[in-house]
């Protein structure tokens with residue numbers, strides 16, 4: 001093959017050093033988003049997100065508001081990625097060897113909350129149950145960090161049973177509230193909740209003498225829901 005020529009060009013090949021080789025190439029133009037850019041448009045850490053655009057081949061990083069995310073380039077037109085643990089609301093950026101693109105739209109990451117930490121003091125204890133009671137019976141909503149945190153039995157309603165459920169867990173050893181709760185079976189949302197608020201990875205109970213006990217039984221329905229959610 002030595003001395004081959006093509007189209008006026010000549011080149012020499014040393015037969016003694018030939019072997020396998022791999023050709024790879026990347027787009028030389030910058031990536032761009034197309035359409036809405038990504039879907040879904042919002043979600044907590046762990047959410048799978050599909051990015052749509054062009055020139056994604058060879059992407060070296062995907063950032064959610066500057067926070068690096070795991071991703072897979074499934075084609076030149078598509079990337080699948082996962083909302084990282086520390087993501088906050090903001091645009092998504094794709095970086096490739098040819099340049100980067102930042103979405104015009106923001107990906108919305110919901111504000112973190114920990115179920116049960118109703119006063120948002122990064123601890124789950126008796127005061128949180130009192131906060132719920134204060135909200136329900138004393139009309140002091142300003143003391144509630146968010147209604148989701150106070151819905152300790154995750155039935156989409158806020159009532160006395162939420163305070164009771166929390167007390168039963170803390171002081172009678174009842175099952176932990178559903179995620180996001182630091183002790184709820186080590187789920188991704190539970191770990192996220194714990195990390196975001198600097199809580200320990202689990203909240204132990206019971207920790208108080210029986211004078212704190214409130215004689216209300218856990219419902220079988222709630223137990224079933226917790227078991228089913230523990231596998232997420």
Ligand SMILES: [Ca+2]
Pocket residue numbers: 116117118119120121122123124125127128
């Ligand atoms: Ca608290």
Ligand SMILES: [Ca+2]
Pocket residue numbers: 150151152153154155156157158159161162
């Ligand atoms: Ca509730």
